[in-house]
Amino acid sequence: MERARFEVTDREGLAPDVFRMTVRAPLIPPNAAAGQFIIVRVDTQGERIPLTLMDYSREEGTVEMAFQVVGTTTMKLSRCEVGDCLADVVGPLGRPTEVMRFGKVACVGGGVGIAALYPIARAMVDAGNEVRVLLGGRDREHLILTDRMEALDADLRVATDDGSFGVRGFVTELVLEAINEWGPDRVVAVGPVPMMRAVSMLTKEHGVPTVVSLNAIMLDGTGMCGTCRCEVAGETKFSCVDGPEFDGHQVDFEVLVSRLKAYLDEEAVSRDRFAGLAEGYRPACGEGG
Ligand SMILES: Cc1cc2nc3c(=O)[nH]c(=O)nc-3n(C[C@H](O)[C@H](O)[C@H](O)COP(=O)(O)OP(=O)(O)OC[C@H]3O[C@@H](n4cnc5c(N)ncnc54)[C@H](O)[C@@H]3O)c2cc1C
Ligand code: FES
Known part of the structure; x- marks a missing residue:
C-alpha cells in the first residue's frame, strides 16, 4: 500500500526560532477540534514529538502548527522547506477543549503556547x-499571532516585559486586572510552565475555574507508554489521553517540571550530534512517503 505523503505546503518564521508550518494530512482535519495535538516524525530515524493543532483546513486537507526550535527534532523541522515531506503525522490526539457557553472566558497565552490558544x-x-x-x-x-487574535471577536490585551507592545509587565497582571474589573467565569491558560503555574495560583486565590494545557514529554501519544504521566488532584494521569488539558488548580507543577528535565543529558548529546550534520539537512522527501 502506498504510504501517505505529508508534504509541507507552507512555512514562515513567526519570531526568532519560532516557525509556522502547514502540512498535507487529509485524514486529520475531519476529526479535529480545538485543544488537540498531532505527533510528528520528521524522518524515519527521528523521534516523535507532539505539537498542538494551531489550525486545519477540511477543504485543503492540511494541518497547521507553530513550533519553537528547542532541540534536535524541532531543529530538523525548521530545516524543512515547502515541497519536503515529513515521515509521519498522526492525529488528532488528546481530548478536545471543553467548549460551551461559560459566559466570560479569559484566554491567556505566552510564548509558542499562543499558537495552541488560538483555536481555543x-x-x-x-x-x-x-x-x-x-x-x-x-x-x-x-x-x-497577534494578527490572528486581533481578527477574532474578542478583547485583545497584551503585556511585554519591556513594554514594546501593550503594557509593560507580566500577563498575570492582565489576569488580575480581568478578575478585578471584569469577572471571568473561566480561564484557559497555555504557555510556559511558570506562566501556567502563576496564573493557576492567582485564579485559585480568586476562585475562578482554570484550565491549563500540559506539555509533558510524550512518546506514543495514545496512552500505552506512560511517558507523559502527570499528577492531577493526587492521581496519576496520562497527559496524552486524559489531557492535555487539566484543572490548573489540581495540577502538581513540581512533578511536571521535574519530568520535563528527565532527559536533559541525552537531549544535549543529540543536539551536539545533529549540529555536526545540520548543514544541508533535508528530511529526504519521499522517505516517509
Ligand atoms: C500536547 C503537547 C503539545 C505541544 N505543542 C507544541 C507546539 O504547538 N509548539 C511547540 O513548539 N512545542 C509544543 N510542545 C512541546 C514540543 O513537543 C517539544 O518542544 C519538542 O518535543 C522538543 O523536541 P526537540 O527534539 O526539539 O527538543 P529536545 O532537545 O528533545 O527537548 C527539549 C525540551 O523539550 C521537551 N521535550 C522533549 N521531547 C519531548 C516530547 N517528546 N514531548 C514533549 N516535550 C518534549 C523537554 O522539556 C526537553 O527538555 C508540545 C508538547 C505537548 C506535550
Ligand atoms: S505518551 Fe505514552 S502514554 Fe502518553
Missing part, C-alpha cells in the same frame, strides 16, 4: 462567550 479562543468566541485574550511575551519580536 476562536472556539470560545464561536460558542457565544465574551472572550478576553491576554497575551504575554518578552518583547514585540517574540509575540506571535
Whole structure:
C-alpha cells in the first residue's frame, strides 16, 4: 500500500526560532477540534514529538502548527522547506477543549503556547462567550499571532516585559486586572510552565475555574507508554489521553517540571550530534512517503 505523503505546503518564521508550518494530512482535519495535538516524525530515524493543532483546513486537507526550535527534532523541522515531506503525522490526539457557553472566558497565552490558544479562543468566541485574550511575551519580536487574535471577536490585551507592545509587565497582571474589573467565569491558560503555574495560583486565590494545557514529554501519544504521566488532584494521569488539558488548580507543577528535565543529558548529546550534520539537512522527501 502506498504510504501517505505529508508534504509541507507552507512555512514562515513567526519570531526568532519560532516557525509556522502547514502540512498535507487529509485524514486529520475531519476529526479535529480545538485543544488537540498531532505527533510528528520528521524522518524515519527521528523521534516523535507532539505539537498542538494551531489550525486545519477540511477543504485543503492540511494541518497547521507553530513550533519553537528547542532541540534536535524541532531543529530538523525548521530545516524543512515547502515541497519536503515529513515521515509521519498522526492525529488528532488528546481530548478536545471543553467548549460551551461559560459566559466570560479569559484566554491567556505566552510564548509558542499562543499558537495552541488560538483555536481555543476562536472556539470560545464561536460558542457565544465574551472572550478576553491576554497575551504575554518578552518583547514585540517574540509575540506571535497577534494578527490572528486581533481578527477574532474578542478583547485583545497584551503585556511585554519591556513594554514594546501593550503594557509593560507580566500577563498575570492582565489576569488580575480581568478578575478585578471584569469577572471571568473561566480561564484557559497555555504557555510556559511558570506562566501556567502563576496564573493557576492567582485564579485559585480568586476562585475562578482554570484550565491549563500540559506539555509533558510524550512518546506514543495514545496512552500505552506512560511517558507523559502527570499528577492531577493526587492521581496519576496520562497527559496524552486524559489531557492535555487539566484543572490548573489540581495540577502538581513540581512533578511536571521535574519530568520535563528527565532527559536533559541525552537531549544535549543529540543536539551536539545533529549540529555536526545540520548543514544541508533535508528530511529526504519521499522517505516517509
Ligand atoms: C500536547 C503537547 C503539545 C505541544 N505543542 C507544541 C507546539 O504547538 N509548539 C511547540 O513548539 N512545542 C509544543 N510542545 C512541546 C514540543 O513537543 C517539544 O518542544 C519538542 O518535543 C522538543 O523536541 P526537540 O527534539 O526539539 O527538543 P529536545 O532537545 O528533545 O527537548 C527539549 C525540551 O523539550 C521537551 N521535550 C522533549 N521531547 C519531548 C516530547 N517528546 N514531548 C514533549 N516535550 C518534549 C523537554 O522539556 C526537553 O527538555 C508540545 C508538547 C505537548 C506535550
Ligand atoms: S505518551 Fe505514552 S502514554 Fe502518553
